[in-house]
Amino acid sequence: MAAIHAEGLRVEFPLYHHSARSLKKSLVARSQGRVMVQALRGLGFEIGGGERVALVGPNGSGKSTLLRTLAGIYQPCAGRLRVEGGIGSMIDPMAGMDQFLTGRENIMLRGLYKGLSDRESRAVVDRVVAFSGLGEAIDLPVRGYSAGMNIRLAFAMATEMAPDILLMDEWFLAGDEDFMRRAETRLAELVRGAEIMVLATHDMAVVRQWCNRVIRLEQGVITADTRMPLLVAAE
Numbered sequence: 001m002a003a004i005h006a007e008g009l010r011v012e013f014p015l016y017h018h019s020a021r022s023l024k025k026s027l028v029a030r031s032q033g034r035v036m037v038q039a040l041r042g043l044g045f046e047i048g049g050g051e052r053v054a055l056v057g058p059n060g061s062g063k064s065t066l067l068r069t070l071a072g073i074y075q076p077c078a079g080r081l082r083v084e085g086g087i088g089s090m091i092d093p094m095a096g097m098d099q100f101l102t103g104r105e106n107i108m109l110r111g112l113y114k115g116l117s118d119r120e121s122r123a124v125v126d127r128v129v130a131f132s133g134l135g136e137a138i139d140l141p142v143r144g145y146s147a148g149m150n151i152r153l154a155f156a157m158a159t160e161m162a163p164d165i166l167l168m169d170e171w172f173l174a175g176d177e178d179f180m181r182r183a184e185t186r187l188a189e190l191v192r193g194a195e196i197m198v199l200a201t202h203d204m205a206v207v208r209q210w211c212n213r214v215i216r217l218e219q220g221v222i223t224a225d226t227r228m229p230l231l232v233a234a235e
């Protein structure tokens with residue numbers, strides 16, 4: 001059974017170009033002479049199988065930092081984090097993409113990197129190309145893609161996985177209307193297949209549709225943790 005246990009989780013970032021007076025003192029601390037932003041300030045929580053957690057809170061409250069810490073992208077500077085289960089990250093659409101390769105080449109490379117055979121990777125390429133709906137642009141370098149095109153490609157690639165724990169930033173729900181209509185069924189399957197989902201979002205409609213627990217962050221601390229019934233999409 002997938003699970004996440006966090007205790008006293010702290011994440012800090014060094015601040016290089018700062019004007020201490022322009023920042024709230026509570027968010028900034030000095031450590032060994034350096035000025036640090038305290039992004040997560042001693043978080044403790046447990047997330048178990050079946051939970052679909054929305055991380056909410058104002059800009060800069062620590063939602064993305066927490067997602068990235070759960071994904072293993074950031075290391076906590078203090079506290080304990082235990083993640084049981086395979087993680088699938090839909091956090092940064094451009095993560096792991098080579099800007100100079102085409103969309104098609106990036107998909108192939110990701111398949112091979114994940115240990116798929118040449119044949120399996122080609123099958124993944126065909127499915128992702130079809131789902132992304134990028135047409136001829138799939139054979140252009142991704143550095144020329146628009147933000148929406150990046151999301152289409154990243155979404156199509158990410159939903160090929162079947163993780164126990166799905167970590168998602170709302171960026172991934174920001175495709176155009178036509179794409180998101182098609183993407184919704186696929187997303188529902190992905191969420192249903194995952195034991196745990198953690199989603200960072202500002203959109204309360206998304207929270208109501210996908211989540212059965214809301215954790216609110218403010219200035220790097222949890223200020224509310226509420227469970228509620230699941231409505232539709234991920235039942």
Ligand SMILES: Nc1ncnc2c1ncn2[C@@H]1O[C@H](COP(=O)(O)OP(=O)(O)OP(=O)(O)O)[C@@H](O)[C@H]1O
Pocket residue numbers: 013014027037038039057058059060061062063064065066200
């Ligand atoms: N790479 C970084 N370097 C320095 N500071 C950072 C970095 N990432 C985040 N921070 C700081 O950590 C704090 C939390 O940021 P975070 O991006 O986690 O907030 P958020 O809740 O996701 O915000 P938003 O709703 O705007 O996406 C902010 O003060 C931010 O400036």
